[in-house]
Amino acid sequence: MEAIHLKTVDPVGQALLRLASVQGLELSWDRFEALQPQDGFVRTGLSCAFGCMQGPCRIDPFGRGAKAGVCGLDRDGMVAANLLRLCLDGAIESGADAAPAAAAMLRRPQASVTAMLRLALRLAEGVVAKAQDGSGSHAFEVGYGILAPAPAIGVAGTIAADTAAGLAGTRAVSLGSWALVNGALLPFACTSGEAELTLVSQRISTLVAGPDADPGLLALARRLGIPLGLEGSRQPHPAAPASDAGIEAGQVGKGVVHFGAEAVAGALKGNRKPIALFGGFDTPHQSLGWLPTEVAPALMGDGCTVVAWGDAALWMAKAGLADGAHESPAVLVGPQAGAVQVVQAAGSGGIKGACFAGLRDSRDVALALGLALHGVRVLVATPLPVWGSKAVMATLKDVLAASGGSLTQVDKPIGADEIRAWFNE
Numbered sequence: 001m002e003a004i005h006l007k008t009v010d011p012v013g014q015a016l017l018r019l020a021s022v023q024g025l026e027l028s029w030d031r032f033e034a035l036q037p038q039d040g041f042v043r044t045g046l047s048c049a050f051g052c053m054q055g056p057c058r059i060d061p062f063g064r065g066a067k068a069g070v071c072g073l074d075r076d077g078m079v080a081a082n083l084l085r086l087c088l089d090g091a092i093e094s095g096a097d098a099a100p101a102a103a104a105m106l107r108r109p110q111a112s113v114t115a116m117l118r119l120a121l122r123l124a125e126g127v128v129a130k131a132q133d134g135s136g137s138h139a140f141e142v143g144y145g146i147l148a149p150a151p152a153i154g155v156a157g158t159i160a161a162d163t164a165a166g167l168a169g170t171r172a173v174s175l176g177s178w179a180l181v182n183g184a185l186l187p188f189a190c191t192s193g194e195a196e197l198t199l200v201s202q203r204i205s206t207l208v209a210g211p212d213a214d215p216g217l218l219a220l221a222r223r224l225g226i227p228l229g230l231e232g233s234r235q236p237h238p239a240a241p242a243s244d245a246g247i248e249a250g251q252v253g254k255g256v257v258h259f260g261a262e263a264v265a266g267a268l269k270g271n272r273k274p275i276a277l278f279g280g281f282d283t284p285h286q287s288l289g290w291l292p293t294e295v296a297p298a299l300m301g302d303g304c305t306v307v308a309w310g311d312a313a314l315w316m317a318k319a320g321l322a323d324g325a326h327e328s329p330a331v332l333v334g335p336q337a338g339a340v341q342v343v344q345a346a347g348s349g350g351i352k353g354a355c356f357a358g359l360r361d362s363r364d365v366a367l368a369l370g371l372a373l374h375g376v377r378v379l380v381a382t383p384l385p386v387w388g389s390k391a392v393m394a395t396l397k398d399v400l401a402a403s404g405g406s407l408t409q410v411d412k413p414i415g416a417d418e419i420r421a422w423f424n425e
């Protein structure tokens with residue numbers, strides 16, 4: 001608990017963390033700590049990603065142990081295959097062509113490092129081409145204070161259209177998912193990384209979760225006796241218990257998010273400043289909210305228009321940085337496709353850089369690579385699994401440089417000052 005500020009910057013979130021600790025509730029941070037140190041082979045790309053049952057094989061990152069897999073695959077091939085696997089997963093996830101060629105290439109080692117990387121980049125391009133997450137501009141509110149008047153139905157993950165329709169006329173809030181009900185964006189009680197904390201507040205009367213909601217969230221709801229599903233939402237709301245977490249005093253921020261190429265282009269019309277793209281999803285590697293609320297004002301002060309997506313956009317709205325009343329408000333765009341639409345609207349020449357503060361899934365990896373292929377300077381602020389091969393990193397650098405872009409990678413999560421310095425290089 002002494003490191004509570006390292007988990008989230010939100011004072012209400014910190015109070016909820018204390019409440020969870022007193023009640024003996026296990027949260028994602030507890031699981032994250034129990035998992036340390038996380039697998040260094042996977043982290044460096046040196047755990048084999050081929051669909052081969054003769055392993056599992058791993059190569060020692062320091063060269064003291066195994067130097068090749070059973071089949072003789074070396075570290076460069078293993079790292080390249082990992083990147084190809086991530087891009088293939090991202091392509092499937094985003095509905096882009098699944099590239100049977102990639103699946104075939106990942107059965108057993110058969111292709112060169114260069115061939116695997118070229119195919120990975122082709123898949124990344126496909127993910128960029130398919131990027132779409134809605135249309136129109138939607139005003140929203142975000143913050144724990146939304147739960148102050150009364151308990152609400154909490155919505156987590158991606159819910160189906162008929163589930164969303166069933167929520168019409170109810171008091172529902174989002175636990176970090178971008179859900180439209182009756183054409184309006186649900187107000188956000190929190191960002192995606194704070195969803196478990198919000199259950200601890202006892203202000204969520206029912207949890208309606210999509211299939212991609214975290215299992216830990218569902219387990220916590222069961223432990224707390226929170227009904228699951230729309231059926232549960234028809235039960236009477238319990239009275240809000242007295243809370244010592246400060247929900248009543250929780251801030252409520254405002255913002256407008258622009259979905260789709262037309263709305264994004266409209267939001268950037270007339271912009272003359274260099275654009276700093278800053279976004280991504282909450283990650284336990286950093287204190288939630290720290291990077292968006294530190295980096296965005298600094299970049300605004302440096303004369304940039306900050307454009308944000310994902311949880312980073314929600315944190316900026318929570319901090320009042322996206323409110324129309326702010327002298328230089330951040331422009332908020334769709335949670336994953338938004339960054340692509342900004343590049344389409346402004347051109348890579350109008351973009352100072354694009355920083356992914358945290359990656360959620362393999363589609364984010366493909367998007368980061370795809371933006372770099374479109375000539376954008378890209379920074380990923382948490383490590384990608386490529387550090388096991390200097391050859392892979394060098395080849396990627398050369399290929400991306402030929403398209404006018406770059407992908408800066410880090411070997412450990414980096415801080416706000418380093419990100420600001422990178423934007424200003």
Ligand code: SF4
Pocket residue numbers: 048049050052053054055056057068069070071072073108109
């Ligand atoms: S492809 Fe080679 S390195 Fe990978 S699991 Fe099979 S034998 Fe091991």
